[in-house]
Amino acid sequence: MSQPLISFDRLSLSFASEQGRVRAVQDVSFDVMPGQTVGIVGESGCGKSVTAMSLMGLLPTQTARVDGGEIRYQGKNLLALRSTQLADLRGNQLAMIFQEPMSALNPVLTLGEQLVEPLIRHRGESPKQAWQHATQMLAEVGLARADSLMRCYPHQLSGGMLQRVMIAMALSCQPALLIADEPTTALDVTVQAQILRLLRDRARAHAMALMLITHDLGVIAQMAEQVVVMYAGKVVEKGPTAEVLRRPLHPYTQGLIASRPTAGERHRRLYSIPGQVPDLAALPNGCAFYPRCARATDTCRQRIPPLTGDRQQAACFYADSAATTACRETELQP
Ligand SMILES: Nc1ncnc2c1ncn2[C@@H]1O[C@H](COP(=O)(O)OP(=O)(O)OP(=O)(O)O)[C@@H](O)[C@H]1O
Numbered sequence: 001m002s003q004p005l006i007s008f009d010r011l012s013l014s015f016a017s018e019q020g021r022v023r024a025v026q027d028v029s030f031d032v033m034p035g036q037t038v039g040i041v042g043e044s045g046c047g048k049s050v051t052a053m054s055l056m057g058l059l060p061t062q063t064a065r066v067d068g069g070e071i072r073y074q075g076k077n078l079l080a081l082r083s084t085q086l087a088d089l090r091g092n093q094l095a096m097i098f099q100e101p102m103s104a105l106n107p108v109l110t111l112g113e114q115l116v117e118p119l120i121r122h123r124g125e126s127p128k129q130a131w132q133h134a135t136q137m138l139a140e141v142g143l144a145r146a147d148s149l150m151r152c153y154p155h156q157l158s159g160g161m162l163q164r165v166m167i168a169m170a171l172s173c174q175p176a177l178l179i180a181d182e183p184t185t186a187l188d189v190t191v192q193a194q195i196l197r198l199l200r201d202r203a204r205a206h207a208m209a210l211m212l213i214t215h216d217l218g219v220i221a222q223m224a225e226q227v228v229v230m231y232a233g234k235v236v237e238k239g240p241t242a243e244v245l246r247r248p249l250h251p252y253t254q255g256l257i258a259s260r261p262t263a264g265e266r267h268r269r270l271y272s273i274p275g276q277v278p279d280l281a282a283l284p285n286g287c288a289f290y291p292r293c294a295r296a297t298d299t300c301r302q303r304i305p306p307l308t309g310d311r312q313q314a315a316c317f318y319a320d321s322a323a324t325t326a327c328r329e330t331e332l333q334p
Contacts, residue, residue: 011069039224112150249314
């Protein structure tokens with residue numbers, strides 16, 4: 001068995017805020033194997049992006065603090081690297097694309113200028129080689145007339161085209177890992193499917209690992225071999241996607257699956273998980289999900305269960321398969 005490419009090992013992070021420390025990530029552990037796609041899923045504010053940004057060294061240094069743990073890349077703890085060493089890995093061996101491609105591009109530089117810069121800096125290509133390489137990459141992500149696109153400014157392209165440019169930019173340095181943070185949320189549905197297909201094909205063609213952050217369990221089902229379910233800054237369940245979706249153990253995962261809208265069920269009342277996500281600056285004792293959990297008992301209020309087990313792990317004292325009948329299994333199988 002090969003070594004993990006990335007290991008999050010008991011990572012805890014917090015932010016300083018006027019309300020006190022926001023415990024955005026607590027004790028998060030999971031691995032990404034070389035070439036593997038891992039989906040991170042959970043409601044808004046559960047810590048998905050912060051987890052990804054910490055790997056890229058992109059957290060705000062004035063407010064963010066690492067409270068414990070490591071993020072190892074090929075065995076090296078990224079949190080112990082100097083910022084220049086991390087900057088060298090970023091955009092080279094580790095790349096990231098975001099929900100809004102426009103916010104990651106410089107509006108006053110042409111796409112060509114922005115595409116060639118990392119190739120010159122990280123790969124030592126000459127300006128001419130970098131230009132040819134970038135043009136090839138645009139063609140590889142399905143953009144026609146790549147040479148003339150190189151002379152365009154970001155505002156001249158549609159959202160779908162820009163996301164393709166971001167993927168080309170990320171792939172151009174042949175990263176070992178690409179993080180895609182809600183890469184299709186800002187796109188219309190047909191373009192979403194194209195971009196996801198492109199990401200999957202390119203990840204396979206380049207033997208690249210993919211960390212895919214999304215709210216959408218359907219996307220996870222199609223794309224990811226492993227899934228990590230986060231709630232209030234913690235991993236509540238993780239495992240092979242097919243197994244977690246077929247037999248979710250944690251009541252939160254069960255709720256997420258049950259609340260997914262599906263085609264052909266116009267008359268079904270949409271289920272939503274009752275209650276609100278907790279304030280991460282004032283987390284309750286015990287399991288953070290208990291105020292919203294129909295099965296919560298006094299034990300859940302007092303103690304936090306550990307994430308245990310080998311295949312599927314669930315941080316819940318009462319995690320079992322008994323309540324999974326409400327989950328519409330067949331529709332979510334990859
Ligand atoms: N710079 C910051 N300062 C203070 N708190 C922050 C900062 N960045 C994130 N947080 C807090 O950390 C928590 C986790 O945020 P994060 O962006 O990781 O959530 P998320 O799961 O990615 O949500 P979404 O799906 O909406 O992007 C949130 O409570 C958020 O308010």
